[in-house]
Amino acid sequence: MADGQDKNIDATTGTELKGHEWDGIAELDTPLPRWWLWTFYATIIFAIGYVIAYPAIPMLHDYTRGMMGWSSRGALAKELAAREAEIAPLRRAIADTAITDLPGKPQLMQAAVEGGRAAFKVHCVQCHGSGAAGAKGYPNLNDDDWLWGGDLATIEKTITDGVRNPNHDATRVSMMPAFGRDQLLTGAQVNDVVAHVRVISRQDRPSAASQRGAKLFADNCAVCHGPDGKGTRALGAPNLTDGIWLYGGDTDTIHETVWNSRQGVMPRWDDKLDKATIRMLATYVHSLGGGEATLVEAGNGVE
Amino acid sequence: MPAGSSTLYEKRKGVYPKAVDGFYRRLKWAIMAVTLAIYWGTPWLRWDRGPYAPDQAVLIDLAHRRFYLFAIEIWPHEFYYVAGLLIMAGIGLFLVTSAVGRAWCGYACPQTVWTDLYQHVERFIDGDRNAQIKLAKAPWSVAKLTRRLTKWGVWLAIAFATGGAWIFYFADAPTLLHDVWAGSAAPVAYATMAVLTATTLLLGGFMREQVCIYMCPWPRIQTAMLDEKSLVVTYKDWRGEQRGSVKKAQASPDLFGDCIDCNQCVAVCPTGIDIREGPQVGCITCALCIDACDKVMRQVGRQRGLIDYCTQEDVEAEKQGAPPRRALKTLLRPRTLAYAAVWLSIGAAMLFALGARTRIDIAAQQDRNPIFVRLSDGAIRNAYMVKVRNMEARPRPVTVAIEGLPDAMLWTDAMPREQAMATVTATVPADSVAKLRLFIAAPAPGPQRQDFAFTVRATDREGGGDSEPARFERP
Ligand code: SF4
Ligand code: SF4
Numbered sequence: 001m002a003d004g005q006d007k008n009i010d011a012t013t014g015t016e017l018k019g020h021e022w023d024g025i026a027e028l029d030t031p032l033p034r035w036w037l038w039t040f041y042a043t044i045i046f047a048i049g050y051v052i053a054y055p056a057i058p059m060l061h062d063y064t065r066g067m068m069g070w071s072s073r074g075a076l077a078k079e080l081a082a083r084e085a086e087i088a089p090l091r092r093a094i095a096d097t098a099i100t101d102l103p104g105k106p107q108l109m110q111a112a113v114e115g116g117r118a119a120f121k122v123h124c125v126q127c128h129g130s131g132a133a134g135a136k137g138y139p140n141l142n143d144d145d146w147l148w149g150g151d152l153a154t155i156e157k158t159i160t161d162g163v164r165n166p167n168h169d170a171t172r173v174s175m176m177p178a179f180g181r182d183q184l185l186t187g188a189q190v191n192d193v194v195a196h197v198r199v200i201s202r203q204d205r206p207s208a209a210s211q212r213g214a215k216l217f218a219d220n221c222a223v224c225h226g227p228d229g230k231g232t233r234a235l236g237a238p239n240l241t242d243g244i245w246l247y248g249g250d251t252d253t254i255h256e257t258v259w260n261s262r263q264g265v266m267p268r269w270d271d272k273l274d275k276a277t278i279r280m281l282a283t284y285v286h287s288l289g290g291g292e293a294t295l296v297e298a299g300n301g302v303e
Numbered sequence: 304m305p306a307g308s309s310t311l312y313e314k315r316k317g318v319y320p321k322a323v324d325g326f327y328r329r330l331k332w333a334i335m336a337v338t339l340a341i342y343w344g345t346p347w348l349r350w351d352r353g354p355y356a357p358d359q360a361v362l363i364d365l366a367h368r369r370f371y372l373f374a375i376e377i378w379p380h381e382f383y384y385v386a387g388l389l390i391m392a393g394i395g396l397f398l399v400t401s402a403v404g405r406a407w408c409g410y411a412c413p414q415t416v417w418t419d420l421y422q423h424v425e426r427f428i429d430g431d432r433n434a435q436i437k438l439a440k441a442p443w444s445v446a447k448l449t450r451r452l453t454k455w456g457v458w459l460a461i462a463f464a465t466g467g468a469w470i471f472y473f474a475d476a477p478t479l480l481h482d483v484w485a486g487s488a489a490p491v492a493y494a495t496m497a498v499l500t501a502t503t504l505l506l507g508g509f510m511r512e513q514v515c516i517y518m519c520p521w522p523r524i525q526t527a528m529l530d531e532k533s534l535v536v537t538y539k540d541w542r543g544e545q546r547g548s549v550k551k552a553q554a555s556p557d558l559f560g561d562c563i564d565c566n567q568c569v570a571v572c573p574t575g576i577d578i579r580e581g582p583q584v585g586c587i588t589c590a591l592c593i594d595a596c597d598k599v600m601r602q603v604g605r606q607r608g609l610i611d612y613c614t615q616e617d618v619e620a621e622k623q624g625a626p627p628r629r630a631l632k633t634l635l636r637p638r639t640l641a642y643a644a645v646w647l648s649i650g651a652a653m654l655f656a657l658g659a660r661t662r663i664d665i666a667a668q669q670d671r672n673p674i675f676v677r678l679s680d681g682a683i684r685n686a687y688m689v690k691v692r693n694m695e696a697r698p699r700p701v702t703v704a705i706e707g708l709p710d711a712m713l714w715t716d717a718m719p720r721e722q723a724m725a726t727v728t729a730t731v732p733a734d735s736v737a738k739l740r741l742f743i744a745a746p747a748p749g750p751q752r753q754d755f756a757f758t759v760r761a762t763d764r765e766g767g768g769d770s771e772p773a774r775f776e777r778p
Contacts, residue, residue, distance in 0.1 A: 131672030144720065145679040243681035243747075287688060287716060289676065289742055 071195045089142025091115075095276040099152045100294050102283060103247060107113055121279050123269070132288055134248055137264050144287045145244040148172055149233050150292035156282035162268035163236070174236035179220065180259030187218055194254045200241050201249060305724075310496050317439055318512060318575035320422055321432035321567070325594025334410045337417060343464070346471035350374070354731035356696035363473050369734070376734075378694055387653045391646060393430065400525050404534045404612075404730035406459060408522065408587035412526035414514050415573075415587060417465070417507035421458055422573060428454045432570055457502070458508045466499030515587055522584050531615035532636055536588045538579040538610045541622050545570075549603055561609050567599050568592035568610055578610060659712035662694040663731075664769045665759040667741075675774050678720075681778045682744045689739045691759050693731035700762045701725045703739065708775055711745040722742065728762070743775060751777050 008017050008026055018027040032040075050056065054066040065071075075173035092191035094102070094112050101110045120132065127138045130172030134140035137145065147165050158172060179185040185193065189212075206246035218227065224237035238246065247253050247262060269278055285291075328575030332735040348360035350373055357364065361370040368662060370377040371386065377384050392499070404444040412588050429450060430433045441447055470492045471479055483496075506514055515522060529535065552559040555760035569577045571592055576585040576590050596610040608627055617628050678684050695700050704726040705711055711724035723744065731737040745753075753775045 129673075131670075133673035140673070140676065142673055142676040143678055143684075239679070242679035243677055244679050279490070289684065289716070293719060 005050035033129055035131075049264070064166075087115075091274075092277040094279055095274070097158050099279050099282060101151070102279075110281040112280045113287045114281070115277070116287075118228065119273070119281050120284055123273065124281070127266075131188040132285065137262070139246055140188075140244070141285050143244055144288060144290040145239065146233065146292070147236050147238055147240055150286070150290055151294045152282055152286050152291070153294060155285050155291075156279060158266070159278050159281050159285075160251075163266040165262060165265065165268045168268050172236055174224070176224070176237075176257075177264075178259065178261040185216065185220065185258075190255065190258050193217055193221065193258055197229070197240050197254050197258075198249075198251060202241070203249060221244075244256045315513060316575060317436070317571065319432045319435040319439070320573045322426055322568040323571040323595050323598075324592050325591075325597055327590035327594050331410060331591075332417065333591065335416050336648065338411060338413075338416050339420075341632060343468050346476040348466065349545060350378075353696045355698075356778050357475055359475055361472065362475075363480045365383060365473060371603035373384065373513065376694065376696075378692070381660075384653060384657070387649060389664050390647050391653075393489075394642060394646045394649065398639060398646055400528045401530070401533060401642060402639045404529060404536075405522070405525050405586075405588040408515065408525070408591040412521075412587075414506060414519070415589065416459075417503060418511045418573065421507040421511075423459050424461070425454060427476075428457065455508070457636060458504055462500045462503035462507070463496075465503045466501075469471065471497050490746040497722050505593075506751065512587075514623070515574060522587075524527065531637075532633060532638070534588075534612045534614055534633055535582050536578060536586055536590055536610065537618060538562075539581065539608070539613070539618070539621065540579070543579070543609050561600070561605050563599065563603060567595040567598055584765065603709050661767050661769055662773075663767050664694070665691040665703070665763050665771045666690045666692070666755055667757045667771045667773045669773060669776075675778060676742060677747070677778065681747050683749075683775075684742055684744045685775050687741045687743070687757075687773065689741050689757060691729065691737045691739065693733065693735060693737070697733045698730055699733075700728065700730050701768075702760050702762055703741070703757055704760070705743065705759050706758055706770070708745055711743050711755075711775070714742050716740040716742070743776075745775060747777060749777055 008019065009015070010017050013028060014030075016029045017183075018029045020027065021125070051064070052066065053068045055063055056066060057064045090108075090111055093108055094115070097105065097108060104114060109288055120128075121130065124132070128134050128141055129138070131139040144150065144185045146154070148154055148163075161168060161170045161172060163172045164174075177184055179193070180187065190210045193211035194213070195204065195207060196211075196217050197210035199206050199210040199213075204210070216274050217225075217229070221229075224235050225231055225239075225240055229240040231237045243251070246255055246264070269281075334422055345361050346359065349358050349359055350360035350371070352371070356376070357371065359371065362369075364371065368379045375384075380508070396407060425435065430440050438447060438450065441601070470488075474492075479488060479492065483492060510518075514661075530588035537711050541560075543560045545559050546562040546564040549563055552563070568579065569575075569592075571594070572578070573589060573591065574585045574587060576583060578586060590612065593608075593610050597607040600607050611627070613621075613627075614633050617625075617633070621627060667687045667689045670688070674685070676686075678686045689703060691701055693701075693702065703713070705713060712720075712722035713725060713726055713727050714720055718740070723742075727739065727741065729737055729739060754772060755775055756770045756772050758768060758770040760766065
């Protein structure tokens with residue numbers, strides 16, 4: 001401790017001491033630097049101004065809203081609106097271009113695909129999955145097999161009106177009968193048809209059962225699936241001879257499909273999304289690798 | 304801390320270095336001329352790279368993320384070359400420090416060069432040391448103010464030229480010069496100029512040796528790297544002491560050493576220190592005191608080198624009576640040779656790598672969601688984002704192929720699968736990256752994970768190519 005005459009003044013620094021001391025270590029009562037003090041006052045003034053201008057103090061049921069009317073929710077809404085306004089011309093251009101003309105405008109097409117990618121993440125992933133790879137009963141949109149067709153216009157129509165959508169006349173409908181449950185075929189007959197389907201999809205070798213099934217298939221199934229089982233896109237009847245199955249190609253699953261039929265539903269989107277968004281979604285789905293050129297002959301292919 | 308010498312804050316003492324001439328002063332002039340010429344001249348050098356690339360010899364193109372250095376063009380992914388250059392610069396400083404001490408500080412450091420320039424301006428306007436001291440002490444008057452304003456004006460002009468020159472390294476210099484005067488350059492260009500002008504003026508005009516003594520970390524690092532074999536500016540006290548005037552020495556020659564206590568060494572020192580107090584962190588080894596003292600010794604007819612570049616070992620030897628060793632002799636020793644060897648081998652390795660690098664390069668990233676897709680004919684499809692980088696300043700035709708995936712076919716998202724082939728061709732624009740979304744279909748039977756490689760080959764006369772390992776996955 002300093003040994004100045006005045007007890008409270010440190011001799012070395014000439015500064016007043018706090019007055020307490022531990023093991024010979026005392027604390028100086030150094031005055032605040034002037035600039036520090038003024039900065040401190042300035043922050044107080046700033047704080048008062050801030051409380052007046054901005055939302056600040058929580059109340060029981062509300063909070064002080066400030067004179068500027070600012071809120072973080074409002075700021076976000078403003079940002080979103082600004083972004084919407086920014087891309088509005090692009091959306092308008094997409095909405096005004098027929099989907100079949102989009103591939104001729106690469107820049108617009110690219111914007112549409114990217115917009116579709118974003119919209120897909122919001123509206124479609126719930127069923128089709130984030131990679132659009134689908135799941136049992138929900139088609140994989142990456143492959144080259146399409147129930148209703150894989151060209152741009154057809155995809156757009158499917159998204160617009162949905163599949164088996166109640167209370168919507170334009171929706172896509174295909175009604176496979178529940179052959180077993182509704183006793184259109186006997187249990188043995190259903191087994192024979194399943195055996196035939198296993199053969200035309202090259203999973204089993206022909207057998208007596210499959211030969212009986214071929215006859216039953218021609219009478220009951222060929223109307224929609226075609227005589228050779230390659231499906232009919234206009235009816236949404238899947239191709240039974242390819243490597244892709246919406247519900248599964250094993251005997252049990254095919255049996256269940258024939259017995260109960262399948263009635264998958266996809267919502268219509270024209271009442272929820274605007275034209276541009278639907279168009280963008282269609283271009284995105286088309287870009288995933290299985291998209292077909294426009295004007296494909298219907299009637300071939302399918303799930 | 305003893306009472307009395309208590310304050311931690313020391314007010315700056317004015318430093319008014321006196322003009323001096325001599326070998327080291329001329330060396331300093333030469334180095335200043337060269338370094339300033341490099342700084343101001345480099346952006347204006349041109350280098351023809353053809354129609355697709357800028358013709359500025361040295362250009363750091365931040366917007367396009369390219370670094371051009373004469374014939375060398377560096378892409379962001381090749382930044383290790385820049386890292387290599389920085390490592391070389393580091394080792395180079397080790398080398399220089401172990402060989403010639405703080406030569407960087409004394410001659411080449413921008414702080415030293417600009418301070419030197421500013422001090423020269425100061426002497427030109429205010430006169431030499433004594434006149435400067437007088438002027439500093441004089442009360443403010445119109446005459447003093449005029450001088451001050453003139454000096455600050457010239458300083459500001461130099462600072463502006465310095466800060467202004469910096470931006471030309473980052474854009475085409477002639478265009479930017481025009482834009483800057485026309486007021487149409489980017490705001491960041493003006494901001495950079497303003498900041499660098501201000502710092503140059505402040506550091507070169509007003510802070511000077513305080514930067515070296517208080518702010519710069521380098522003196523501390525260098526001090527740690529010096530050893531008894533490093534050259535430092537040394538006052539040979541065994542020869543100089545006892546100090547005394549020529550007259551006194553004539554009266555009693557046995558009592559006095561060679562130093563006549565004329566204080567010339569202190570007067571010329573740009574950092575305002577007295578080297579006779581021994582080696583100290585404030586000494587940037589600019590050797591101006593050597594010049595000053597040599598001149599004095601010549602005038603009084605004594606041997607030169609009372610203050611000289613000297614190693615600690617030489618000091619000990621000379622104290623024992625050995626003759627002074629030539630400074631250059633200390634350069635060749637294992638430590639400096641080892642640094643030189645490392646420095647040269649890094650340089651050689653980089654040159655070799657630069658010479659051997661291919662200017663075409665392929666990278667592939669497999670789609671992970673979904674990893675594979677079963678196609679209607681039963682085949683399995685994987686998708687990849689393939690990037691072909693053309694680092695030449697001209698468009699190049701390339702062929703992308705796959706190796707190690709039997710029966711696989713390749714197509715892009717711009718064509719239908721029916722047109723799939725074993726290879727895909729594309730033209731990559733000059734100096735850019737072409738992105739190809741590639742689909743590969745292969746028969747379903749096969750290993751779950753199959754390694755293969757994408758290859759790219761330039762099909763023009765120069766050729767060259769690259770390959771990238773990739774993986775094909777099946778259910
Ligand atoms: S002491 Fe001598 S070498 Fe060191 S900075 Fe001063 S003049 Fe330069
Ligand atoms: S310049 Fe030389 S002689 Fe003069 S004071 Fe310095 S060391 Fe001594």
